[in-house]
Amino acid sequence: MIYQDSRLLLEVRGLCATVNGTEILKGLDLTVRSGEVHAIMGPNGSGKSTFSKILAGHSAYEVTGGTVMFEGQNLFDLAPEERARAGVFLAFQYPIEIPGVGNSQFLRLTYNTVQTHRGKEELDPLEFDDFVREKMKLLEMSPDFLERSVNEGFSGGEKKRNEILQMAMLDPRLAILDETDSGLDIDALRIVANGVNQLANKDNAIVMVTHYQRLLNYIVPDYVHVMEAGRIIKTGGKELAFELETRGYDWVGVEHKAATRAAV
Amino acid sequence: MSATLQNLVNQPYKHGFVTSIESDVAPKGLNADTIRMISSKKKEPEWLLEFRLKSYEAWLKMEEPAWPNVHYPKIDFQAISYYSAPKQKPKLKSMDEVDPELLRTFEKLGVPLHERMALAGVAVDVIFDSVSVATTYKDKLAEVGIIFCSMSEAVLDHPELVQKYLGTVIPPSDNFYAALNSAVFTDGSFCYIPKGVKCPMDLSTYFRINTEESGQFERTLIVAEEGASVSYLEGCTAPAFSSNQLHAAVVELVALDNADIKYSTVQNWYAGDENGIGGIYNFVTKRGLAKGVNSRISWTQVETGSAITWKYPSCVLLGDNSVGEFYSVAVTNHYQQADTGTKMIHIGKNTRSTIVSKGISAGHSNNSYRGLVKIAPSATGARNYSQCDSMLVGHQSGAHTFPYIQVANNNSQVEHEASTSKIGEDQLFYFAQRGIDAEAAVSMIINGFCKDVFQQLPMEFAVEATALLSFKLEGSVG
Numbered sequence: 001m002i003y004q005d006s007r008l009l010l011e012v013r014g015l016c017a018t019v020n021g022t023e024i025l026k027g028l029d030l031t032v033r034s035g036e037v038h039a040i041m042g043p044n045g046s047g048k049s050t051f052s053k054i055l056a057g058h059s060a061y062e063v064t065g066g067t068v069m070f071e072g073q074n075l076f077d078l079a080p081e082e083r084a085r086a087g088v089f090l091a092f093q094y095p096i097e098i099p100g101v102g103n104s105q106f107l108r109l110t111y112n113t114v115q116t117h118r119g120k121e122e123l124d125p126l127e128f129d130d131f132v133r134e135k136m137k138l139l140e141m142s143p144d145f146l147e148r149s150v151n152e153g154f155s156g157g158e159k160k161r162n163e164i165l166q167m168a169m170l171d172p173r174l175a176i177l178d179e180t181d182s183g184l185d186i187d188a189l190r191i192v193a194n195g196v197n198q199l200a201n202k203d204n205a206i207v208m209v210t211h212y213q214r215l216l217n218y219i220v221p222d223y224v225h226v227m228e229a230g231r232i233i234k235t236g237g238k239e240l241a242f243e244l245e246t247r248g249y250d251w252v253g254v255e256h257k258a259a260t261r262a263a264v
Numbered sequence: 265m266s267a268t269l270q271n272l273v274n275q276p277y278k279h280g281f282v283t284s285i286e287s288d289v290a291p292k293g294l295n296a297d298t299i300r301m302i303s304s305k306k307k308e309p310e311w312l313l314e315f316r317l318k319s320y321e322a323w324l325k326m327e328e329p330a331w332p333n334v335h336y337p338k339i340d341f342q343a344i345s346y347y348s349a350p351k352q353k354p355k356l357k358s359m360d361e362v363d364p365e366l367l368r369t370f371e372k373l374g375v376p377l378h379e380r381m382a383l384a385g386v387a388v389d390v391i392f393d394s395v396s397v398a399t400t401y402k403d404k405l406a407e408v409g410i411i412f413c414s415m416s417e418a419v420l421d422h423p424e425l426v427q428k429y430l431g432t433v434i435p436p437s438d439n440f441y442a443a444l445n446s447a448v449f450t451d452g453s454f455c456y457i458p459k460g461v462k463c464p465m466d467l468s469t470y471f472r473i474n475t476e477e478s479g480q481f482e483r484t485l486i487v488a489e490e491g492a493s494v495s496y497l498e499g500c501t502a503p504a505f506s507s508n509q510l511h512a513a514v515v516e517l518v519a520l521d522n523a524d525i526k527y528s529t530v531q532n533w534y535a536g537d538e539n540g541i542g543g544i545y546n547f548v549t550k551r552g553l554a555k556g557v558n559s560r561i562s563w564t565q566v567e568t569g570s571a572i573t574w575k576y577p578s579c580v581l582l583g584d585n586s587v588g589e590f591y592s593v594a595v596t597n598h599y600q601q602a603d604t605g606t607k608m609i610h611i612g613k614n615t616r617s618t619i620v621s622k623g624i625s626a627g628h629s630n631n632s633y634r635g636l637v638k639i640a641p642s643a644t645g646a647r648n649y650s651q652c653d654s655m656l657v658g659h660q661s662g663a664h665t666f667p668y669i670q671v672a673n674n675n676s677q678v679e680h681e682a683s684t685s686k687i688g689e690d691q692l693f694y695f696a697q698r699g700i701d702a703e704a705a706v707s708m709i710i711n712g713f714c715k716d717v718f719q720q721l722p723m724e725f726a727v728e729a730t731a732l733l734s735f736k737l738e739g740s741v742g
Contacts, residue, residue: 056697059689080696089697096694099685100712109708110698117699149712166698 001202002222006033009071009174009205010055016065016230017054024050026230027066032174035202039216039241040209042227043249048209049093051227052178056090057083071173085117087173087204091163091180097151103162104146107132111169135168139195156183157192164195175199177208181215193218213245226252279532283368283474290347296320299447302347306416306450309423319436319446326440332603333632333664334572336508336545344510346448348478349392389414389453389469391482401465411456412467415483418454425456429487433516433553433580441512441574442549445481449514452482457492457523466722468497479510486516488523490556495526495722504534506542508571513548521556521583526564528721529577530729533569538627540599543571550577554586557612562589564720566729567604576634578607581615581643588617591717595733596629596661605635605666610643610676619650622714624733625661632664637678639671646676655713656686657706685713707733 010032017025024047032038040048054061055068057080068075070088078086098106111131112122123131133143139161151159160180167175177196181189196219200206208219216224216238224240225232226249233256234240244252290301299320303313328339389399389412405412411422418426436446453469471482488494511533517525527550536543546569552561563577579588590606608617617637625631637648654663665682687709695705710733711718718726 056693058693079701080693081699081701084697084699092694092697096688096690098691098694098709098712100715101708102712105712106698106708109700109704113704114699170698 001035001037001200002033003035003202006035006202007071009034010207011069012066013068014066015051015054015063015068017050017061017063019050019061023064024061024230025054025066028227028231030225030232032205032207034173034205036223037200037206037219037221038208039221039224040207040227040232041211041213041224041241041244041249044211046227047230048227049178052090052176052207052209055083055088055174055176056080084170085114087171089167089170089172089175091160091167091175091177093179093182095151095154095159095163097149097154099149099152101150102146103148103150104129104132106150107146107166107169110166114170132165132169135165138168138198139165140191141165157185157188160184160188160192161195164192164199168195168199171199171204173204175204175206177206177210179209179211181210181212189215190218213241216241228253228256279534287474288347288349289478290345292345293342294320294344294346294448298346302448302450305347306419308419311423311427312419315431315436316447319443320448322437323440323443323447326437326443328440329574332574332634333630333666334574334601334603336572336601339510339545341444345478346481347450348474349450389467391451391453391469391471391480392474405463405465405467408461408464409458410461410463411454413454415449415452415454415485418485422454422456425487426454426485429485429516429518430483431516433518433551434514434549439549441547442514445483445512445514445549448479449481449483452484452513453486454484455486455494455496457486457488457494459489460491461489462492463494466495466497468499470499479512481511482513484513484515485518486525486527487518488520488525488559490521490523492520493524493526496528497722498527498529499532504537504542506537508536508543508545510545510547511570513550515548515550515577517550517552517561519552519554519556519559519561519586522558523556524560524562525552526562527552527577529563529565529567530721531565531567531569531573534571535569535600536571536598538598540571540628543600544569546570546573546575548573548575550575551580551607552578552588553580553582554588554612554615555582556586557583558585559583560587560589562587562591562720563606564589564591564717565593565604566717566721566733567592567594567602568733570602571600573600573602573604575604576606578609579617580609580611581617581646582611583615584612585614585616586612587615589720590617590619590621590635591720592621593624593714593717593729593733594622594631594633595624595626596631597626598629599627600629602630603632603634605633607636608638608648610637610639610646610648612643614645615643616646617648619648619652620716621650621652622717623652623654623663624657624710624713625654625663626657628660630662630664632666634666634668636668636670637680638668639673639676639678641672644673644675646673648676648678650678650680651716652680652682653713654682654684655710656684 012030015025015028108128221238224236226234234252299316434442436443519525533544554561561579581588588608594602594604596602621633623631633652639646652665692702692705
């Protein structure tokens with residue numbers, strides 16, 4: 001939701017990045033204020049997922065230009081774990097399996113690490129168990145999740161719920177949801193979206209990276225951005241998503257090129 | 265991130281200091297006279313000298329094994345000193361007479377020898393180079409009839425027991441290093457649990473190599489009579505020398521009817537530096553004989569040290585319904601090489617064995633699991649379950665599995681499961697995205713990987729092993 005007294009959370013200016021020498025982002029601009037929900041849409045290969053991984057600090061990508069400020073701080077000065085502690089959360093498109101490590105142990109370490117860095121109290125195993133079970137209700141997760149290894153043998157839907165559970169626990173300032181709707185059936189999508197909606201508030205912001213309009217029926221964005229060839233080429237309100245659904249992406253590119261030519 | 269991981273693995277070895285103490289070191293070289301010298305220094309009975317000389321004769325005819333998946337220059341057995349002992353009063357009345365320099369050494373290693381400061385509830389026999397320097401809680405154990413002392417004392421004070429069991433589980437001709445050990449062993453621990461006694465505390469031996477040019481050849485013998493039970497722990501460290509030292513031990517366990525022996529090792533010999541210079545050659549033969557019905561022998565090992573490890577703690581399941589277990593974590597880093605595993609020999613009816621092996625290889629190291637499950641025609645209804653998991657850290661390490669299964673009857677059951685995994689950049693990124701740094705992430709992944717083995721260790725050991733592993737692997741992923 002757009003608030004009058006919102007704060008500037010994320011400011012991306014002219015971001016360029018490469019992976020293995022190939023240029024993926026070519027001057028991306030984006031401004032996100034607290035309370036807002038943004039959707040970044042675009043065809044495959046437009047650089048959406050790359051952008052979310054760069055914000056989280058994945059080492060496979062090299063930033064070659066531009067700036068990213070997060071709450072007034074240069075994001076690139078922070079190591080990936082420091083970004084997470086500062087409140088940048090990435091819900092992975094493909095959550096990683098960690099065999100042998102119990103989910104409850106992992107969740108508790110994560111929670112306590114982040115809490116400690118925010119100057120808050122850690123929870124002991126019993127307190128944490130109560131805390132996490134409460135959060136799990138939000139996502140209609142069965143308690144046996146806690147006994148299993150992190151994401152190991154989880155279905156697509158279970159993995160995504162586990163991501164949103166972590167978002168619920170860690171209470172991030174900026175949550176980036178990378179293709180969270182992919183691989184979800186309609187019931188799971190509803191549950192996950194419902195969870196995200198309950199977590200959205202006037203102090204945080206959500207950036208959804210998605211291919212389809214489907215998710216946006218459940219999590220209604222304030223802004224919809226269209227990304228193509230490493231840049232945001234069009235920004236609109238939620239109605240833009242419907243237009244994309246019916247007309248596809250091609251017309252946006254054509255329109256953009258025409259506008260660019262006219263400007264020259 | 266790779267750099268962080270590299271730093272984590274490359275932590276220095278904490279136990280690499282040398283104690284400056286006057287030692288009585290035998291001249292280098294091995295011949296029949298060396299053996300006579302060792303035997304006479306220890307005032308041994310004639311039968312033992314004969315045992316040694318026969319072993320030496322056998323050794324001369326044997327070849328060093330070439331089958332392990334490890335590589336090292338040929339050892340010059342004439343360049344090793346076979347006896348080294350700190351000079352001190354011949355017979356110690358109490359711990360207060362132990363050389364203070366030695367007391368300080370062991371305190372530094374976390375093994376205080378004064379009973380008033382000693383590890384609560386653990387009796388310790390401490391071996392420094394070739395000799396046992398102290399054994400704690402001896403009198404208290406004697407009250408319930410348990411004999412716990414150095415091998416040298418046992419030979420003099422309980423010759424009938426030593427003679428009855430020595431070499432019965434691992435005959436001198438068993439293999440090259442067992443033969444060498446049988447010829448030149450200097451000290452070790454002896455432990456005898458009489459009929460029906462449950463040992464009231466954990467027994468432990470702490471081995472320390474201090475002299476650069478000496479080898480350590482210790483010999484441990486544990487006998488649990490009918491219905492007896494004991495939990496035994498073993499720890500090892502050595503100074504960081506640029507040369508290699510040979511450690512060729514023999515450990516024999518005998519469990520009679522309904523007896524139970526649990527043997528746990530945390531092996532942290534000096535592993536050499538990051539370029540593979542120096543370190544211990546750990547060529548050890550360990551075997552337990554589950555002789556009686558319903559007896560149980562359980563090996564748990566955490567192998568983190570040594571330049572080269574060649575070690576297969578095994579169980580011979582002779583008694584009907586006897587049980588053998590092997591739980592192992594072997595970690596190698598830098599240029600370390602490990603070829604380790606077990607042998608489960610099923611002879612009695614309805615014998616059962618479990619093998620859980622976890623190998624972790626980092627740096628340029630090579631880690632092999634080698635295991636034999638053999639089911640004799642007589643072992644009807646035998647069962648074995650084996651699980652061998654390998655984890656690779658980084659891109660230059662190797663993991664290998666060599667399982668051998670021989671089944672000679674048709675109503676036994678053998679299961680083998682194996683897996684190989686890798687700590688990946690993606691896993692670490694996932695942890696990082698949740699606020700957890702690489703160090704804590706590696707420690708959590710490794711502990712998760714090893715948990716089936718760690719939960720077999722006695723409490724204090726489990727804590728030590730966990731710390732040791734995180735310490736050793738810090739910074740090794742990339």
